[in-house]
Amino acid sequence: MKKEFREMLKERGRTEMPKVLLAAAECAPLSKTGGLADVVGTLPQDLAKLGIDARVITPYHKVIKDKYRDKVEHLFDFEVLLGWVKEYVGIERLEVNGITVYLVDNEKYFGDKIYRGGEPEGQQYMYFCRAVIEAVPLLGFDPDVIHCNDWHTSIIPMLAHTQYIGSMQDSIKYLLTIHNIAFQGKFGFDFVHGLLGIDPGYYTYEYLEHNGCANFLKAGCVFSDRINTVSPSYAGEIRTPYYAEGLDGILNARGAVLTGIINGIDKVAFNPHSDPSLPARYDRGHLKGKAKCKAELQAKMGLEQRPDVPLVAMVTRMTEQKGFDLVAYILDELMNTEDIQFMLLGTGDARFEDFMRGAESRFPGRLCAYLGYSEELSHLVYAGSDFFLMPSRFEPCGLSQMIAMRYGSLPIVRETGGLKDTVMPYNKYTGEGTGFSFANYNAHEMLDAIRKALECYKDEETMQGLIGNAMKEDFGFERSALDYARHYIWML
Ligand code: ADP
16 A cells, blocks of 8 residues: 555554445446546556455446346345336446456336436436435445436535435535536436435425425535536636636535545557557657658548648547637638648538538648548548647546657647646747647637648757657546546545
8 A cells, every 4th residue: 555545544543444435427438428437447447456345336227237247246136216116226346457347137117318408307316315325225236425427426425425314325425526517417306306306405405495496416516525527727727707607606616525526538449559450550769650640631521632731630539629619710821821730520500511521622632521430430530630629618537638749749728627637838938838839718828839830840859849748748547547546435
């Protein structure tokens, strides 16, 4: 055990690391729609290396059943009350990457989509939260901390502290991680009361009510022992009205226990030295392979075969969150005034997709828009590009900029959330930096930042220095696991 942890534990009169149960709607590689799944799937593995027994409890979604039916072990089953209806809860166990995952089985709730949307989704996850809290004393694994993630599990601490007073669930500590504050789980109180039997006395502004709705994420913020989000900058931003989606009041009130822990990336899956989807491999000291990747990307995407031209790329959801309106605003000006190539891999809003189709026909051989989702192509884009554009309006953490740096594609980002925390802007006096950045959500500020990057491209020594700096950065999950471990111990 690390000395730091031993001392922290000693102060709390303990010798053993805390036991943790992560509750989440999805868990990679079993079920995944976004970054949440990666965190839930990876974090317990790195916590195990620190001596923390962290297990996961997640719905037994159809996608999991289809693939792992023969591998799961049925532990036990019981019934819970949801409103006036008794519902079956099966608890199955599966070992994944050395981690114990408990699966909550009920096909009525998890027999099709991971997220059904609207009130059906509310039903799915109210059932899940009730099942989790009832299952905890039966697991034979007594967690010190339950780590809730996003609104789908954020009502658990409230249930524990209002409906299970004096029980083991009440004495457990709760950490809430906010992966995206845009989704809060807002429902009419009658609906929530009908299913979870929450005392109307808690439907007030101090607890569950927010703008006339029962707001699950808010309840999580009120009743959890600690709250974190996925980057330090975003933790500060969500205390302001612009970013908080209405929750700045409660997040300021709980400011003393609100922190940011940056996510990591999978260093094995994203490794230019061993990536099987690349035509040539490379590392920091040997960049020849990167030039081959660029040539291959140009050939594949119908771009002119020119090793000398700077290639700016994006791999993104094409939405306003990702700053796509800024890109649309200056793209023609950029292409008309600079000798560059532009490559986009993404899907999203129809208006942005249409715009990119038009741009492709205006700049043949220089601009390519691949409107689709392709994991394999994304690796080639990271490897084959010189610069990676990510001008997000808000960004809780962001993984793409970290992947880009690992592949030696220098990020050009807006200074917000995790982008601000992970990309160090180039300093022309010291040569330090891992990318380029701009502060305000303004298309011409972004254009200036791109031009600064293009200026550097002209000087090979500067570029080599920056690529070296970027590829040297360590964005593995180990750092995040250390921080989460500290948080768990603080709560004991
Ligand atoms: P977000 O989760 O908000 O979309 P992140 O930067 O955290 O943004 O993660 C996005 C991940 O999805 C990255 O791994 C990125 O490479 C991948 N990705 C996004 N769009 C595509 C696409 N069209 N094809 C392949 N991968 C994509």
